[in-house]
Amino acid sequence: MTPRHLRLPAAASILAGMILSGCVYEPPPHRVIVAERPAPPPVIVEPPPPPPPALHPYWVWRPGRWVWEGRWVWHRGHYAERLG
Numbered sequence: 513m514t515p516r517h518l519r520l521p522a523a524a525s526i527l528a529g530m531i532l533s534g535c536v537y538e539p540p541p542h543r544v545i546v547a548e549r550p551a552p553p554p555v556i557v558e559p560p561p562p563p564p565p566a567l568h569p570y571w572v573w574r575p576g577r578w579v580w581e582g583r584w585v586w587h588r589g590h591y592a593e594r595l596g
Contacts, residue, residue, distance in 0.1 A: 552578035558589045570594055 560573040576589040 549580055550584075552580075552584050556586055560589060560591075563591055 555578070556576055558576050560575075563571060563573070570593060571591045572594045574590055574592045577587055578584045579587050
């Protein structure tokens with residue numbers, strides 16, 4: 513025979529176990545959204561400006577290009593240091 517002060521907690525534990533054993537949580541399936549970005553607009557032809565005289569032998573013209581930043585954004589051409 514179980515002491516009286518242990519009956520209520522034991523009964524509550526058994527009841528909670530019975531109730532919770534039927535509760536199963538299944539998260540919703542993951543939704544994968546694939547958004548194709550549109551093709552970039554045509555290239556903008558920028559004639560390079562004359563190079564700065566002091567930088568001419570070491571710098572080359574890098575043409576502008578379209579860059580995706582949530583939408584297509586044109587990055588203008590610029591002079592950059594020659595690689596190699």
